[in-house]
Structure formats: C-alpha cells, structure tokens
Amino acid sequence: MAQKISYNDSFLKDIIAPGELDGYNESIASAEKMLQSKTGPGNDFLGWLNLPDALKPEVISSIREKAEEIRKKADILICVGIGGSYLGAKAAIEYMSSSFEDQRKPRVVFAGHSINSDYIADLLDLVKDKEVAVNIISKSGTTTEPGIAFRVIREMMEKRYGRKEAASRIIATTDPVKGALRKLVKEEGYASYEIPDDIGGRFSVLTAGGLFPIAVAGANIQELLDGAKDAMGFCNGSTFETNLSGRYAAIRNILFRKGYTTEVLASFQPQLHFVSEWWKQLSGESEGKNNTGIFPAALDYTTDLHSLGQWMQEGVRNVFETFMVLKKTQKTITVPKFTDDSDELNYLAGRSFEEINANAYKGTFLAHVDGKVPCATLTLDDRSERTLGQLFYFFEKAIALSGYILRVNPFDQPGVEAYKKNMFALLGKSGYDKLRNDLSSRTKNIDL
Ligand code: PA5
Numbered sequence: 001m002a003q004k005i006s007y008n009d010s011f012l013k014d015i016i017a018p019g020e021l022d023g024y025n026e027s028i029a030s031a032e033k034m035l036q037s038k039t040g041p042g043n044d045f046l047g048w049l050n051l052p053d054a055l056k057p058e059v060i061s062s063i064r065e066k067a068e069e070i071r072k073k074a075d076i077l078i079c080v081g082i083g084g085s086y087l088g089a090k091a092a093i094e095y096m097s098s099s100f101e102d103q104r105k106p107r108v109v110f111a112g113h114s115i116n117s118d119y120i121a122d123l124l125d126l127v128k129d130k131e132v133a134v135n136i137i138s139k140s141g142t143t144t145e146p147g148i149a150f151r152v153i154r155e156m157m158e159k160r161y162g163r164k165e166a167a168s169r170i171i172a173t174t175d176p177v178k179g180a181l182r183k184l185v186k187e188e189g190y191a192s193y194e195i196p197d198d199i200g201g202r203f204s205v206l207t208a209g210g211l212f213p214i215a216v217a218g219a220n221i222q223e224l225l226d227g228a229k230d231a232m233g234f235c236n237g238s239t240f241e242t243n244l245s246g247r248y249a250a251i252r253n254i255l256f257r258k259g260y261t262t263e264v265l266a267s268f269q270p271q272l273h274f275v276s277e278w279w280k281q282l283s284g285e286s287e288g289k290n291n292t293g294i295f296p297a298a299l300d301y302t303t304d305l306h307s308l309g310q311w312m313q314e315g316v317r318n319v320f321e322t323f324m325v326l327k328k329t330q331k332t333i334t335v336p337k338f339t340d341d342s343d344e345l346n347y348l349a350g351r352s353f354e355e356i357n358a359n360a361y362k363g364t365f366l367a368h369v370d371g372k373v374p375c376a377t378l379t380l381d382d383r384s385e386r387t388l389g390q391l392f393y394f395f396e397k398a399i400a401l402s403g404y405i406l407r408v409n410p411f412d413q414p415g416v417e418a419y420k421k422n423m424f425a426l427l428g429k430s431g432y433d434k435l436r437n438d439l440s441s442r443t444k445n446i447d448l
Pocket of ligand 1: 137138139140142143146203285
C-alpha cells in the first residue's frame with residue numbers, strides 16, 4: 001500500500017508549541033476510542049468507518065455492471081440529489097474527468113440540488129435529442145429539492161419512453177426499507193441501490209450513492225475503495241505517527257481555540273474545486289452546532305489570488321489555511337518560446353504549467369505565512385482514483401475525530417430542519433398550520 005497523500009504542518013511551529021500538539025495526543029486517542037468502540041454521540045451512524053472493507057463484492061460488481069449498461073445506452077445520466085446525495089459524486093467526477101463537459105461520454109449531469117425553473121428548463125432542453133438515464137439519490141426519499149426535480153424528470157422520461165421503458169432507465173438509490181422512494185421502487189420496478197441505515201449523507205460517497213454515478217462517469221470504483229482501505233491503515237490509532245487524520249484534526253482544533261475560527265481549504269487545481277465543496281459540507285454540517293464549529297471556506301488558486309487573495313494577505317487574522325496541492329497532473333504543457341519576446345515571458349519558455357503553478361503555490365504559502373496566516377499543506381501525489389479514495393477517507397475520519405474533540409455529535413444535522421419547517425409552513429404543507437400563522441406576519445417585511 002502506497003500512501004499517496006501527506007500533511008505537512010512544519011510551518012506552524014511558531015504558533016503551536018510541540019508540547020501543545022503532544023497534549024492533543026490524548027484527545028485524539030479518546031476520540032478514536034469513541035469511534036472504534038461506538039460509544040460517542042451519533043454512534044448509530046458509524047457505518048462509513050469500516051465501509052471500504054465491509055462493502056460486499058457482489059454489490060460492487062452489480063454497480064459496475066449496471067454502470068456499464070448505462071454507459072452503453074445513455075448519452076447523459078441525470079443524477080438527482082442534494083447535499084450528501086450529490087456532492088461526493090460531483091467531487092469525484094470533476095476530479096477525474098476531462099475539463100470540459102462536452103468531452104465526456106456519457107455526461108453525468110446533476111439536478112435537484114437547487115430550486116430553479118431556468119436550470120430545469122435548460123436541462124430538459126439539453127437532453128431532448130439524447131439518450132437519457134436517471135439516478136435519483138435520496139436516503140430519506142422525502143427531500144423537497146430532488147423530489148420536485150425528479151417529478152419533472154420522471155414525467156419527461158415517461159412521455160418520451162413510455163412508463164415501462166422509462167422505469168428501466170431509472171435507478172433509485174435510497175434507504176433499504178423506508179421512505180417514499182423505496183415505495184416507488186417497488187411500485188415502478190426501478191433498479192435500486194441502498195444507502196445503509198447507519199451512514200449519513202455526507203459520509204456516503206463510498207456507498208452506491210456516490211459509487212454508481214462515479215462508475216457511470218468511467219472511474220475505477222474498486223481503486224477508489226482500495227484507496228479508502230489504504231487510508232483506514234494510515235488514519236488509525238491513538239498517536240499522530242499512525243493517524244494522519246488525527247494530526248490534522250488536532251491542528252485545526254488547536255488553531256480554532258487560538259481564535260482562528262475559519263479554515264480555508266485552498267487548492268491549486270480546478271479539478272479539486274468540488275472536492276473542496278464536498279469537504280465544506282462534511283466539515284460544516286458535522287461541526288457547526290451548539291454555537292461552535294470551525295467555519296469551512298474554500299478558495300481556488302490561482303484564480304482567487306486575483307480576487308480574495310488581497311483579503312487572505314491582509315484581512316482579519318481569524319483564518320488558517322490548508323493548502324491542497326497536487327504533485328502530478330495527467331498531462332504536461334510547456335510555455336512556447338517566441339523570438340520577439342514582446343510579452344517578456346521567454347524566461348518561462350520550456351517550463352511546464354506545473355512548475356509555474358508550484359512556484360505560485362510556494363510564493364503564496366510564504367506570503368500568507370508572512371501575513372500571519374497559520375498555513376499547512378495537504379499534498380496529493382496524483383489525480384488517480386486511489387489517491388481520491390485515500391483523501392475521502394482521510395477527511396471523513398478527520399472530521400469525525402475533530403467533531404468529537406469539539407464535543408459535538410458530528411453525525412447529526414438538527415439545524416437543517418429549521419429552514420425546512422418554515423418552508424413547509426409557508427408552502428401550506430399539512431400539519432404546519434400553526435407555524436404558518438406565526439410566520440405570516442413576519443414574512444410581510446421580507447422582499448420577494
Ligand atoms: O449529510 C446529510 O445528511 C445531508 O446533507 C443529506 O445528504 C441531504 O439533506 C440529502 O438528504 P437525502 O439523501 O435524504 O435526500
């Protein structure tokens with residue numbers, strides 16, 4: 001097993017004394033024990049912890065076979081889902097695919113992660129002359145955003161293909177027994193996959209919820225799972241030497257307690273944008289509760305160095321930065337030499353974009369250190385599935401440990417209900433009459 005990710009916090013020595021970090025060994029050991037012995041809060045949502053080992057080979061084969069069938073028969077797979085039922089697949093697909101969607105076959109597009117007629121209308125237009133398949137992903141089967149998007153998409157599919165053929169092109173990924181979607185699976189005869197009861201959405205990327213669309217996009221899901229298995233080895237145990245996730249979790253908590261309340265995950269590759277989005281959900285929804293939690297923000301460099309770079313250099317000093325860098329891209333382009341050199345860029349001629357990007361990273365890192373931002377680096381060896389699998393597991397484990405150090409339940413999301421209840425009441429859902437009355441006078445002063 002080759003470890004393909006590493007974490008370097010050596011530039012934090014001025015901010016975190018060695019003894020201070022050692023003091024967290026105990027916290028990591030006890031958080032790790034709570035996870036392994038299932039004695040911490042949210043202990044009925046720990047299925048992700050051993051999932052890379054526990055996932056049955058026949059489930060993996062069935063996902064691969066169905067994905068192959070869809071790759072042959074569809075130009076476009078529409079994935080309908082939100083939150084944890086969207087971001088993991090989106091992150092993996094953007095990480096491994098070619099940069100422009102038109103170059104992908106089949107294309108995997110997403111819906112149900114927002115509420116917007118224009119988006120849905122554009123989607124219907126996009127697929128009108130294409131062969132289509134649909135993967136509706138919702139653990140609960142009752143989430144409004146994917147629910148209403150799926151209604152429109154199902155109607156389109158049934159009109160276009162007829163009910164029976166449409167059903168053969170729809171795959172549902174949901175709870176093994178409960179929920180409206182599981183009921184629909186039985187009624188319509190959709191092919192289906194399960195998101196186990198003990199795995200919450202944001203920890204579900206390595207369930208069928210993530211694996212099926214990732215496989216349709218052409219990735220090797222076995223490699224992804226093997227990567228996660230590797231990380232089970234080096235993100236484990238009660239000391240920093242054996243537990244890379246533990247070290248990162250300890251560092252972020254020490255910085256948080258010193259007043260660095262926002263973590264910026266700064267990547268230098270466009271293909272990592274949605275990995276950061278996935279991490280934002282994992283971290284924010286797991287830790288932001290009980291009036292505590294590190295605020296997760298993400299920046300894309302060098303793009304954002306020409307936008308938020310000024311703020312990072314000289315703004316409020318309450319942020320710490322984790323740089324996420326890639327050692328090796330899949331292709332290499334070098335800067336051409338021009339005899340006239342009128343743009344004075346010949347000093348870069350013959351050098352690869354990666355060499356230039358690496359120096360952009362090093363320059364930014366040191367500038368931000370000098371600007372008093374605590375900086376550390378997470379390095380990925382390459383853009384392979386194996387590396388991504390390691391990264392997914394590394395972050396899942398780190399955020400679970402970090403949540404326990406923060407003394408919150410990292411596996412629930414009670415705060416998400418507040419907007420939902422209000423929205424249901426305002427839309428007149430039955431059972432919400434009293435709340436609707438309470439809210440109606442207050443909404444008068446809200447525009448729109
Ligand atoms: O992490 C979570 O649990 C959430 O973000 C859910 O994934 C999200 O709300 C979607 O839920 P569901 O899959 O039940 O539609």
